[in-house]
Amino acid sequence: MELRRVAIITGGTKGIGKAIAYRLAQDGRDVVLNYHGDDEAAQSALREFESLPMKAMTVKADVSTSDGASHLIETAVKQLGSLDILVNNVGPFLVRALYDTTDDEWRRTLDSNLGSVFYCSRAALRVMRERRGGSIINIGALNVEHSPIGVFEAPAYYIAKSGVIMLTRSLARSEAPWGIRVNAVNPGFIETESYDQYRAEDKAAWTRMIPLGGLGTPDDIAEAVSYLASERARYVTGTVLHVHGGLWV
Ligand SMILES: NC(=O)c1ccc[n+]([C@@H]2O[C@H](COP(=O)([O-])OP(=O)(O)OC[C@H]3O[C@@H](n4cnc5c(N)ncnc54)[C@H](O)[C@@H]3O)[C@@H](O)[C@H]2O)c1
Numbered sequence: 029m030e031l032r033r034v035a036i037i038t039g040g041t042k043g044i045g046k047a048i049a050y051r052l053a054q055d056g057r058d059v060v061l062n063y064h065g066d067d068e069a070a071q072s073a074l075r076e077f078e079s080l081p082m083k084a085m086t087v088k089a090d091v092s093t094s095d096g097a098s099h100l101i102e103t104a105v106k107q108l109g110s111l112d113i114l115v116n117n118v119g120p121f122l123v124r125a126l127y128d129t130t131d132d133e134w135r136r137t138l139d140s141n142l143g144s145v146f147y148c149s150r151a152a153l154r155v156m157r158e159r160r161g162g163s164i165i166n167i168g169a170l171n172v173e174h175s176p177i178g179v180f181e182a183p184a185y186y187i188a189k190s191g192v193i194m195l196t197r198s199l200a201r202s203e204a205p206w207g208i209r210v211n212a213v214n215p216g217f218i219e220t221e222s223y224d225q226y227r228a229e230d231k232a233a234w235t236r237m238i239p240l241g242g243l244g245t246p247d248d249i250a251e252a253v254s255y256l257a258s259e260r261a262r263y264v265t266g267t268v269l270h271v272h273g274g275l276w277v
Contacts, residue, residue: 200266216272
């Protein structure tokens with residue numbers, strides 16, 4: 029039985045993030061659900077954790093900024109006394125050709141998908157290095173970092189997600205001496221509100237391409253995160269766990 033541990037999940041009140049938070053709470057972690065935006069929806073998500081014995085709390089913070097990320101980590105540590113697991117889950121889509129992408133869209137997509145991982149990890153490492161241990165799990169997307177043909181439907185998003193994988197590998201190397209493991213999970217197409225934004229004909233075409241058939245669920249991603257966060261993965265760092273039904277792009 030592992031000791032009770034504290035986990036922060038960015039964007040943890042909705043979709044994949046909420047499923048991850050719920051699974052980590054079932055694993056015996058106290059959980060901090062970060063969000064930015066709708067307070068009512070966040071409180072309603074938090075109520076779903078009431079039946080579990082672990083502590084759950086929300087922290088409102090925009091993790092696409094350095095100040096927001098620091099506020100999140102400091103508040104969580106102050107309230108729950110520790111930080112052992114950080115799941116960098118925030119990562120909004122932008123479906124827009126590069127030619128049509130505005131300066132603001134480019135900046136916001138890079139800041140929220142890649143900047144948030146940097147800001148939150150750096151703030152968390154200040155705590156984890158001191159206690160000489162921890163696990164950081166970054167949520168990427170598909171396996172685009174290997175793609176020899178590039179992507180066209182959401183390039184700024186996938187460029188940022190490719191950066192998340194290099195950031196994962198770089199931190200895995202630099203933080204290993206402190207006993208901190210850093211890994212990533214790359215979801216394929218997962219049944220969520222954000223996936224629903226795509227056009228019906230695109231979704232039908234992609235679903236036909238998935239070797240295992242059909243979409244994944246948020247629980248499929250939560251299962252992978254649960255493993256990487258745990259002592260079962262004590263010798264695993266710098267790896268990317270693909271959870272995409274065999275859809276290599
Ligand atoms: N859904 C999919 O099919 C799919 C596929 C591949 C990868 N992913 C990745 O999985 C992760 C979760 O995806 P999802 O579909 O559940 O997303 P979602 O949009 O449903 O949830 C993300 C949450 O993050 C919050 N958020 C957004 N920006 C924030 C910010 N700056 N600060 C704090 N909170 C913020 C949102 O309010 C939302 O609650 C993302 O990184 C996404 O890129 C999703």
